[in-house]
Amino acid sequence: MTEFLPLSEAIAKHVPDGASVALEGFTHLIPFAAGHELIRQGRRDLHLIRMTPDLIYDQLIGMGAARRLTFSWGGNPGVGSLHRLRDAVEQAWPRPLELDEHSHAGMAAGYRAGAARLPFGVLRGYIGTDLPKHNPNIKSVRCPYTGEELATVPALNPDVTILHAQRADRRGNVAIEGIIGAQREAGLAAKLLIVTVEEIVDELPPAMNGVLLPHCTVGVVSHCPGGAWPSYAQGRYARDNDFYLRWDDIARDRGRFTEWMERHVRGTSDHRGFLESLRRVAA
């Protein structure tokens, strides 16, 4: 049975310190509200997993919530650096961060293996790159049929995957529209899947080829409108490209970053409060 919980209760109940957590969503439907709730509740020692850390992991890393990061591309899309991620790697601020670094193809294979409960993912990949020299998790296997050497990555099975979606119904079926990245695979790879949604409806139309995570795969649904801002929810609100540009300035300086996080994330009680605090600044 899918549980329906307020986001703060879902995080308090299911995401302990030290957990491995994947907040997936490739540019679209990034679960910002859930990431902020992890920060509000002061989670520590998390193993963060995400193909593109994006602003949400920049924030978690800068607030000292993470001990390890599994990722494949750590930039601010279309803008430049993630300054808090860089500061953690280059200067160990506010604490050292272990890296488990991959390519997109490798992480995708890791999620697919995790979703299928296989021990590893296999790909014709990591060719002509120094990555395997620095990441002992990247290994190889000889194909028993052709003799070809293929790259392997361990299955990714996060303790908790958190996704954001447009809609869930009252049984816990989840529908996602638009760019879906590796959300389906990351969701199925998790020991527990939490989904924050824009809207809970009585009934979803039959999905045909649309993406639907059936309720038997969904552990928790939390109603959280606007929960992907400043990323976007196709059909609901657009990506706030201007905020992604402004984040470059906010995150560049440790003091300014900390002040912003204290004021807007730790200083508000929930996602609605967070958005309202930003609206007051904009007004």
Place this chain on the structure above:
Amino acid sequence: MNDYDRDEMMTVAAARMLWDGCVTFVGIGLPSAACNLARLTHAPGLVLIYESGTIGTRPTVLPLSIGDGELAETAACVVPLPDIFSDYLQAGRVDVGFLGAAQIDRFGNLNSTVIGPYAKPKTRLPGAGGATEIAAHARQVFVVMKASPRSFVAVLDFQTSGGHFEGRGKSGARGGGPTVVVTDVGILKPQPGGELALVAVYPGIPIEEARAAVGWPLAVAPQIETIAAPTRNELAALRALKARTEAAHREPVRLPI
């Protein structure tokens, strides 16, 4: 007026290399501008794949990120990201992959991971993303980078993606590697053996300027072509695309409350 800047020259030069029907794996920035310029001019049947999962996308404005909503709304289809990398790129269904990087060496190997040692980098860069497997499996790779001795280096700090590295032929790489490097001073192509050589310059740019912009003794092909300046039609299409993009990105986004 046919005044143009070097960014425009690079974009137009890259666009001209794409052909109608070509399946192209697009990156953000100049490659995205070049691909859409080609689609809006001589190659209307260009198939654009963005790694976020959009196939056959026909955006009216250029995306800021690789996953903007515009890409999904104008795509022929949207597939999960793991499908893009395994069933399209790895399966050999991509004709041309675009790559840029912080550093390139004379064999077209690329670094987008770190400046300095990996364990204690001076500058941590974003990392591989799709680049490693694009470099391995796209039938051809077009590299687009502004030339400077800081970025065109004798020795990479880290090899993120393979160009014409030793042993490429015996590796599992199914693609042909970089076939062209488009810079702001001219165009390089690999010679037999894989080393890049200057094969073309832009109007008004001397060969010496191109050599000075590269941090190794740059080989120069026996015959140097001069690329034709952007046409009025190319410039008009590119500038209109950029103007539409700027106007769209200026539209204020309301907070979702």
